[in-house]
Every structure is written in C-alpha cells, then in structure tokens.
Amino acid sequence: MRQRLPDILGIPVWFDDAFEGISDSRGFLWWKGIFVGQSWTRLTRREQGAVLLHEAGHVKLWHAEKRILPSLRMHFFNLRKIAAIVRAKNEAQARSMWGELLKDSGVAALAREQEFEADRFCAGCGYGSDLAMAFSRMQTESDPMHPPTEERLLRLNPMGGRTGI
Numbered sequence: 001m002r003q004r005l006p007d008i009l010g011i012p013v014w015f016d017d018a019f020e021g022i023s024d025s026r027g028f029l030w031w032k033g034i035f036v037g038q039s040w041t042r043l044t045r046r047e048q049g050a051v052l053l054h055e056a057g058h059v060k061l062w063h064a065e066k067r068i069l070p071s072l073r074m075h076f077f078n079l080r081k082i083a084a085i086v087r088a089k090n091e092a093q094a095r096s097m098w099g100e101l102l103k104d105s106g107v108a109a110l111a112r113e114q115e116f117e118a119d120r121f122c123a124g125c126g127y128g129s130d131l132a133m134a135f136s137r138m139q140t141e142s143d144p145m146h147p148p149t150e151e152r153l154l155r156l157n158p159m160g161g162r163t164g165i
C-alpha cells in the first residue's frame, strides 16, 4: 500500500508499507520523491521530521546527480570486476565484492561525505538532536555507503567535542 504524505520543502513524500528501510530519496533532477517505510512510523513526530529533513538534504544538495559521473566511471573502468560480481557464487560474496569496488573507486567515500552533509542540512533546520535520537534507536547494519552510526552521532552532538554541525 502506498500513501502520499504532506510534502517536505516542496518534495513529495510517500509511505510504502512494502519498503523495508526507514527512508530513501529517489529520482533525478526535478522528478524526486522521498519514501518512508514502517520503521519510520515508529519514530516520534520530531524524529520523523528529522529523517525527512535528512532526505530533503540529499535532494536539495543534488547528491544523486553528483554521484552519476563517479558511478559511471567506476562501472566503465571495472567491467571485469563487475562481470565477476554478477557471476559470484552467492549473495554474500557478491555484496562483499561490490563493497570493495565501491571503496576502491572512491564512490563509497563520496556517499559517506554526502551522508554527513545531509545530517548537517537537517541540523541546520534545527532537528540535529532529533536525528541523533532517531539514530540512537535504529538498528543499522554496516554498509560501505553510510558512515558508522557512532561517528554520525558524534558529529551531530555538539557535546561530543566535534564541530561537525
């Protein structure tokens, strides 16, 4: 079931009960939307707003567009590795090979930097501590495209001794 929610900063938002993640922004240029799943509905109203503002940050800062060229370059120069990933014995091996490729090509570093940028966007809207609360309650898997949650929390929390915001 997909249901339209109120827009955030002019960006359409949809709830999709089949979506397993918390939130995601999709699309390019002027055709973009934010998707949220069941786990988003379990957050408090302020935390929900913080997560939406994080995604809005990705959209407003043109993150998907900035990833097109590095991603194309990565594919173009690693056709053999990509073919090997397609032929990998199982899902776990494919995922680990894909993670290595993302790291080696610098695409993972760019994506992680974009996560921090989107967190700062959210904090700039006054929702930094709500985002930190949401993070501290979420179950997050390690993933080459996202920084470790502890590091994001440290940057969001001004008492953590960093000046990330």
Ligand SMILES: [Zn+2]
Binding pocket: 054, 055, 058, 115, 118
């Ligand atoms: Zn993000």
